[in-house]
Amino acid sequence: MHTIHRRASQTLLGVALVLTASGTAWATPPATSWQPIERAVRQLSLDLRGNVPEMSDYELVEGAAELPDALIDAYLASDDFRLQMRRYHEALLWTNPSVSLASVSTALGSVTIDGVQILRLTGRRSLYRGGDGTADCQAKPQAVLGYEADGTPKTESFGVVGGNPVRREGYVEIHPYWEANPATVVKVCAFDAQTTASYSIASGPDAGTFSCNTLQGVSRSASCGCGPELRGCTVTAVGNAVLAAFREQLLRSVDDHTVGGAPYSQLVTTKKAYVNGPLSHFLSHVAHTLPLSSIQSGVQPSDGAVPSVPYAAGDTWISYEREAPHAGILTLPGYLLRYQTLRGRANRYRIVFRGQYFEPPSSKDTGCLDVGDDLTLRCVCRGCHTTLEPLAAHFGKFAEAGSVSMADFPLSFATRAACNAAVAPSLTAFCDRFYAVVPSLEDPDIRTWRLKPLRYADSAHPEVQPNFEAGPDGLAQSDIKSGLFHEVAVTHLFEFLMKRPPNLDVTSPDYEGETLATIAKDFREQDDLREAVRALVKLPAYRRLP
Amino acid sequence: MTRCVRWSCVLALTGCSQASVVSNEPTPTSTTVPPPPSTAEMKPGEGPTELEGGDRPPLGRLVRRLPLDTLQAAMTRVAGTDINGKPLEWTVNGVNGFSDAAFGRALGRPDYRAATEESGVSTALYMKFVGDAARDLCGKMARNDLKRTDPATRALFPKADADGGATEEQQIANVRYLILRFLGLRVAAEHPMVAPLREVFHSGRDTAVQAGAELSPSAEGWRGVCVTLFESPLFHND
Numbered sequence: 001m002h003t004i005h006r007r008a009s010q011t012l013l014g015v016a017l018v019l020t021a022s023g024t025a026w027a028t029p030p031a032t033s034w035q036p037i038e039r040a041v042r043q044l045s046l047d048l049r050g051n052v053p054e055m056s057d058y059e060l061v062e063g064a065a066e067l068p069d070a071l072i073d074a075y076l077a078s079d080d081f082r083l084q085m086r087r088y089h090e091a092l093l094w095t096n097p098s099v100s101l102a103s104v105s106t107a108l109g110s111v112t113i114d115g116v117q118i119l120r121l122t123g124r125r126s127l128y129r130g131g132d133g134t135a136d137c138q139a140k141p142q143a144v145l146g147y148e149a150d151g152t153p154k155t156e157s158f159g160v161v162g163g164n165p166v167r168r169e170g171y172v173e174i175h176p177y178w179e180a181n182p183a184t185v186v187k188v189c190a191f192d193a194q195t196t197a198s199y200s201i202a203s204g205p206d207a208g209t210f211s212c213n214t215l216q217g218v219s220r221s222a223s224c225g226c227g228p229e230l231r232g233c234t235v236t237a238v239g240n241a242v243l244a245a246f247r248e249q250l251l252r253s254v255d256d257h258t259v260g261g262a263p264y265s266q267l268v269t270t271k272k273a274y275v276n277g278p279l280s281h282f283l284s285h286v287a288h289t290l291p292l293s294s295i296q297s298g299v300q301p302s303d304g305a306v307p308s309v310p311y312a313a314g315d316t317w318i319s320y321e322r323e324a325p326h327a328g329i330l331t332l333p334g335y336l337l338r339y340q341t342l343r344g345r346a347n348r349y350r351i352v353f354r355g356q357y358f359e360p361p362s363s364k365d366t367g368c369l370d371v372g373d374d375l376t377l378r379c380v381c382r383g384c385h386t387t388l389e390p391l392a393a394h395f396g397k398f399a400e401a402g403s404v405s406m407a408d409f410p411l412s413f414a415t416r417a418a419c420n421a422a423v424a425p426s427l428t429a430f431c432d433r434f435y436a437v438v439p440s441l442e443d444p445d446i447r448t449w450r451l452k453p454l455r456y457a458d459s460a461h462p463e464v465q466p467n468f469e470a471g472p473d474g475l476a477q478s479d480i481k482s483g484l485f486h487e488v489a490v491t492h493l494f495e496f497l498m499k500r501p502p503n504l505d506v507t508s509p510d511y512e513g514e515t516l517a518t519i520a521k522d523f524r525e526q527d528d529l530r531e532a533v534r535a536l537v538k539l540p541a542y543r544r545l546p
Numbered sequence: 547m548t549r550c551v552r553w554s555c556v557l558a559l560t561g562c563s564q565a566s567v568v569s570n571e572p573t574p575t576s577t578t579v580p581p582p583p584s585t586a587e588m589k590p591g592e593g594p595t596e597l598e599g600g601d602r603p604p605l606g607r608l609v610r611r612l613p614l615d616t617l618q619a620a621m622t623r624v625a626g627t628d629i630n631g632k633p634l635e636w637t638v639n640g641v642n643g644f645s646d647a648a649f650g651r652a653l654g655r656p657d658y659r660a661a662t663e664e665s666g667v668s669t670a671l672y673m674k675f676v677g678d679a680a681r682d683l684c685g686k687m688a689r690n691d692l693k694r695t696d697p698a699t700r701a702l703f704p705k706a707d708a709d710g711g712a713t714e715e716q717q718i719a720n721v722r723y724l725i726l727r728f729l730g731l732r733v734a735a736e737h738p739m740v741a742p743l744r745e746v747f748h749s750g751r752d753t754a755v756q757a758g759a760e761l762s763p764s765a766e767g768w769r770g771v772c773v774t775l776f777e778s779p780l781f782h783n784d
Binding site: 033036038039041042043046047050051052053054055058062087090091093094095096098338497498499500503510512540541542543544545546 | 602603604605607609613619620623624656659662663729730731784
């Protein structure tokens with residue numbers, strides 16, 4: 001049986017080789033060879049739907065000479081085509097960010113105390129309980145210990161550890177926001193579960209009352225907890241849900257601009273975005289409390305009014321409008337967090353939407369600097385960076401290692417103190433996170449703090465400032481206006497459908513540049529991706545045997 | 547002359563007309579793929595015509611190994627559904643064997659984090675898992691078909707009953723049906739793919755008769771044909 005099976009496979013292999021033969025030289029003047037119609041339907045279905053045809057599709061084309069338009073229409077209108085376009089764009093963009101969305105001050109971890117499983121924040125143990133920062137609460141209900149008059153959980157003393165007294169509270173049972181079933185409760189240390197909305201600083205330059213739901217609140221005040229239903233904190237599942245939402249958010253934009261009727265070019269310019277429950281919750285309650293050393297994704301005025309969606313509504317996606325400098329998928333977290341540096345964002349944009357790739361120089365670089373911070377002047381580096389740095393400036397309004405819009409941030413501060421005082425209460429790390437000291441070219445004693453992307457915005461780099469101002473939208477609009485966007489999109493689609501790059505050798509009888517230019521021209525006018533796909537699959541080359 | 551015969555056969559196999567020499571327009575295709583020539587026509591010492599020089603053919607679409615997502619979907623669609631209407635899947639420990647929860651990552655499905663491109667190489671690992679998937683799915687197809695009383699609803703042997711009473715014509719019809727279902731090729735009864743697949747069917751059936759099997763002898767035979775087709779390179783080319 002096995003031998004026969006193998007022999008049959010070899011026969012099929014032989015037929016396969018005949019069907020897919022791609023000889024580099026042919027003995028006789030070749031007749032053009034077309035795929036059998038059923039095989040052509042199969043390849044069309046695999047390309048447009050990511051699946052083989054139904055048997056009824058084969059019956060539909062029996063005896064037909066060409067692929068029926070109705071079949072192409074049906075495939076292009078199918079939900080499988082939408083999914084296939086998601087795969088296609090994800091393969092181009094690689095937008096599946098993997099970042100940590102938790103900090104020790106907001107990520108609840110589970111610990112077993114005297115046999116009782118309790119959630120608590122490891123980063124706030126010192127703040128809440130003193131000692132050496134390793135004490136958790138007790139395995140007894142807080143109701144047994146009671147509360148102070150101001151609502152603070154009462155504690156019991158547990159001696160001195162590391163030179164500091166230790167006090168430990170009990171636990172409370174709470175329904176957490178991430179549990180869809182309202183009857184589900186978890187045990188949480190009472191300090192961590194506090195619902196205080198604000199805290200006060202009595203004296204000093206930062207005196208005042210401030211919200212607990214801030215980075216300063218969660219890291220400095222013992223009276224601040226996770227808030228009602230623990231909404232200011234996360235567990236691992238929440239982080240995973242938000243990462244999945246980042247990916248889906250971007251793919252929903254792809255849906256809109258591939259099959260949803262929106263112009264394809266607006267994929268990189270639209271202000272429209274979507275949020276679901278986990279994303280809405282993260283942006284509203286958690287993002288702005290992450291430490292400055294972590295991802296920065298806090299909502300800013302230019303992000304528009306993010307709709308409030310209950311966390312449990314993971315499948316509910318609500319659209320909303322962002323404001324400038326947002327630009328389509330280029331400023332969604334799925335893109336910004338996948339490419340965390342301005343250069344990375346620009347490089348990916350250049351590959352996907354300009355069809356251009358950096359290559360190291362093949363000859364020795366002379367007349368350049370061997371050392372220095374400015375990569376546009378350094379030997380070898382400058383080969384790419386003279387192009388990349390101005391391009392990267394377009395993404396400067398979105399923080400590196402984050403997706404936060406800095407469009408509302410001051411462009412510079414005269415001093416570091418002024419920079420750190422820009423947020424209240426002051427944060428010493430704020431300035432270092434978003435600003436860099438830039439000595440004046442005329443007077444080295446004048447050292448202003450400028451937004452990092454504007455570090456090199458000077459007369460020696462005249463493109464940086466205008467590109468920063470234009471933002472990613474300006475970059476995209478420029479490429480759409482020039483026609484490059486649609487030309488490159490058609491080339492990518494051609495490669496996707498034909499499984500090879502187009503022949504752009506003008507001396508070749510098989511030169512395909514004109515065909516692509518025609519399709520790109522029509523695509524630019526119609527701005528409908530499906531029409532470009534339709535034009536490509538109707539090319540004779542698509543039906544021709546390799 | 548031999549070259550001419552071979553060319554006409556290749557063209558015939560691929561459903562083309564001799565009249566379509568270097569045409570830019572699709573030509574009518576026959577409804578069946580006639581058989582290729584006998585290899586006995588090649589004289590001893592004669593090399594492949596591809597090496598004899600000449601003009602290159604016009605550029606066409608190339609083929610590639612199916613991406614994993616497509617392979618997963620294609621095998622499931624070809625396998626059809628169980629008697630309750632649920633799509634048949636290759637399952638490993640309760641999950642789809644091609645999913646990331648099983649062997650998807652090992653088979654190279656990109657996650658666009660660590661792996662950003664899917665290799666189109668049919669590695670030994672790929673072939674091994676395809677074989678596993680084929681045997682699992684084909685068994686499920688045969689078992690479900692045996693429960694179906696209406697032959698038209700069967701996925702694996704709609705043209706030939708699995709009770710051992712199928713005529714030669716029915717067997718050939720079923721093989722041709724399976725070649726269309728699995729490979730997207732409408733072949734004639736005398737096409738060279740048909741006879742070897744019938745041989746697979748007969749061998750599987752006869753082995754089951756002699757040694758006993760889980761399914762009926764004929765169902766075992768069709769299961770063998772199913773595995774052969776799932777493992778065919780033509781199934782894995784897009």
